[in-house]
Amino acid sequence: MGIHFRQVSHQYFSQQNSDYQAIYDITLSIEDQHEFICLIGHTGSGKSTLAQHMNALVFPTKGTVEIAGVLVSQKRDKKTDYNRLRKHVGLVFQFPEYQLFEETVEKDIMFGPLNFKVSPEVAKEKALESIRLVGLNESYLNRNPFNLSGGEKKRVSIAGILAMDPEILVLDEPTSGLDPQGKRQLMRLFKDIQEKTNKTVVIITHDMDLVYEYATRTLVLSDGNLVFDGTPDDLFRREELATWSLSLPQTIRVLKGLKEQFHLELNPYQKTVEEAVREIEKVTSR
Amino acid sequence: MANIALGRYVPYNSFIHRLDPRLKLFGLIVLMVGIFIKFVNVPMNFIVYGLIFILIAMMMMVSRIKFKTLFKQLKALWIMITFLLIINTIVPNSGAIAFSIGSWNIYWNAIFQTLYIVIRLVLMIALTMVLTSTTRPLDLTYAIEWYLLPFKVIRFPTHEIAMTISIALRFIPTLLDETYRIMKAQASRGVDFVSGKLSEKVRAIVSLIVPLFISAFQRSEELANAMEARGYNPSGKRTRYRVMKWRVPDSIALIFVVGLLSGIIVLAALKVDFVAIIGNLF
Numbered sequence: 001m002g003i004h005f006r007q008v009s010h011q012y013f014s015q016q017n018s019d020y021q022a023i024y025d026i027t028l029s030i031e032d033q034h035e036f037i038c039l040i041g042h043t044g045s046g047k048s049t050l051a052q053h054m055n056a057l058v059f060p061t062k063g064t065v066e067i068a069g070v071l072v073s074q075k076r077d078k079k080t081d082y083n084r085l086r087k088h089v090g091l092v093f094q095f096p097e098y099q100l101f102e103e104t105v106e107k108d109i110m111f112g113p114l115n116f117k118v119s120p121e122v123a124k125e126k127a128l129e130s131i132r133l134v135g136l137n138e139s140y141l142n143r144n145p146f147n148l149s150g151g152e153k154k155r156v157s158i159a160g161i162l163a164m165d166p167e168i169l170v171l172d173e174p175t176s177g178l179d180p181q182g183k184r185q186l187m188r189l190f191k192d193i194q195e196k197t198n199k200t201v202v203i204i205t206h207d208m209d210l211v212y213e214y215a216t217r218t219l220v221l222s223d224g225n226l227v228f229d230g231t232p233d234d235l236f237r238r239e240e241l242a243t244w245s246l247s248l249p250q251t252i253r254v255l256k257g258l259k260e261q262f263h264l265e266l267n268p269y270q271k272t273v274e275e276a277v278r279e280i281e282k283v284t285s286r
Numbered sequence: 287m288a289n290i291a292l293g294r295y296v297p298y299n300s301f302i303h304r305l306d307p308r309l310k311l312f313g314l315i316v317l318m319v320g321i322f323i324k325f326v327n328v329p330m331n332f333i334v335y336g337l338i339f340i341l342i343a344m345m346m347m348v349s350r351i352k353f354k355t356l357f358k359q360l361k362a363l364w365i366m367i368t369f370l371l372i373i374n375t376i377v378p379n380s381g382a383i384a385f386s387i388g389s390w391n392i393y394w395n396a397i398f399q400t401l402y403i404v405i406r407l408v409l410m411i412a413l414t415m416v417l418t419s420t421t422r423p424l425d426l427t428y429a430i431e432w433y434l435l436p437f438k439v440i441r442f443p444t445h446e447i448a449m450t451i452s453i454a455l456r457f458i459p460t461l462l463d464e465t466y467r468i469m470k471a472q473a474s475r476g477v478d479f480v481s482g483k484l485s486e487k488v489r490a491i492v493s494l495i496v497p498l499f500i501s502a503f504q505r506s507e508e509l510a511n512a513m514e515a516r517g518y519n520p521s522g523k524r525t526r527y528r529v530m531k532w533r534v535p536d537s538i539a540l541i542f543v544v545g546l547l548s549g550i551i552v553l554a555a556l557k558v559d560f561v562a563i564i565g566n567l568f
Contacts, residue, residue, distance in 0.1 A: 115476030
């Protein structure tokens with residue numbers, strides 16, 4: 001099943017300003033298993049618009065999106081229950097902490113499943129399951145979500161989406177506003193979730209280090225066009241990075257610098273800091 | 287939902303846009319008074335309404351407001367028109383009977399009364415639209431502040447009120463954006479804002495309002511801190527970036543508006559009847 005974009009364009013209409021086209025003619029397929037996709041691009045490149053197409057929050061103005069077998073096009077079909085699609089594709093918004101509103105964490109997590117007509121007992125189980133999945137323990141379930149720290153709120157709201165048990169999890173800049181350690185923890189968490197549950201995870205991010213370390217596939221948007229679809233290894237070997245307003249990950253940058261400065265024969269394409277250190281040691285010990 | 291922009295400021299550079307906001311506010315009130323004045327007889331009333339409408343239509347053309355936006359705004363009036371008509375027919379009336387349904391008499395008076403109210407409403411909405419779409423909300427609050435200045439003598443917090451209004455106006459679009467964002471976030475969690483039973487609808491609205499309030503409070507706290515950090519003192523004396531300047535066109539417009547109102551008052555007071563005058567000519 002998965003999500004299939006077929007020549008999708010989206011234009012925002014405005015009364016005062018001129019109309020604004022967010023994405024152009026995008027064709028791509030996302031499977032509902034095993035993928036860890038990073039969606040990258042400069043600010044205003046259409047990432048969020050593309051992500052909102054993935055669960056029919058936004059309708060294409062041209063082309064079609066097929067979500068879990070349901071065709072979504074410009075025209076809203078009265079017979080189709082678009083709400084149902086949101087169970088298949090869970091979308092976590094940027095600053096998801098703004099969606100919390102219940103008096104306990106448990107109730108807030110149960111809110112999603114209950115909307116999809118899951119029985120309260122099952123929803124309760126799901127809440128317990130997903131709060132563990134995001135790395136918090138069950139003591140949080142009875143706490144007030146508004147008394148949590150920023151990072152904890154983020155985790156709780158992600159648990160709220162996970163409890164709906166979507167096949168594909170889309171996250172819009174989930175790591176923004178967190179410290180570097182928190183970012184890494186959260187990314188590891190998503191990787192964990194993906195490996196444990198076999199779901200596909202799509203993440204919008206600006207952090208190239210995380211992209212290089214975690215993604216199995218990257219999508220690059222530039223001015224609303226899909227300019228790259230492939231592995232991060234391929235991506236960071238491309239010449240056009242600068243024209244897409246992307247930078248290299250830290251590891252590659254440092255290793256490339258060392259290579260040029262000291263004419264070392266090392267392979268700069270190392271995903272993590274540890275691997276980079278090992279590569280340097282290998283070369284220098286010779 | 288995205289069409290709440292009706293009557294919003296549209297940045298053109300027309301004659302009316304350039305007029306002083308104080309004059310525009312004054313003009314609005316004066317013309318509204320004019321709309322509510324009653325004349326000798328029915329045809330005379332309609333003639334004057336027609337003249338005022340032509341005037342407002344000209345103002346709309348000058349300030350480049352599309353008539354379409356006005357009609358869009360009037361759509362909601364239909365309910366009110368039927369409601370008014372029903373009320374007016376129920377209230378005891380006298381005069382000529384227009385027609386009767388069974389033993390129920392509908393008088394011409396009732397129909398005319400309803401028509402008057404509807405026409406007045408339409409004219410007022412059009413006028414207000416001319417004002418709000420040609421004047422920046424901030425300029426409008428400056429104008430209000432200027433008119434409130436005399437009350438400063440009795441320690442009325444003029445500046446504070448103007449500041450509160452301008453901040454409230456400033457945050458309307460921000461809060462609207464926020465609302466859309468939260469709606470989308472909750473829709474992702476399976477909330478159906480469009481259909482569903484009443485109890486589901488109530489829950490949907492709660493899931494929208496609670497986060498909206500929380501973020502609004504947060505925002506206001508941040509704004510207050512930011513203002514204090516920049517040394518804001520409500521009782522301090524301050525200058526303005528955009529200074530309101532009274533120019534010659536403003537004086538001309540003022541004379542025109544006041545002249546128009548006096549003309550209307552004179553017509554009403556002297557019980558002038560155009561229909562009779564024209565009839566006497568032939």
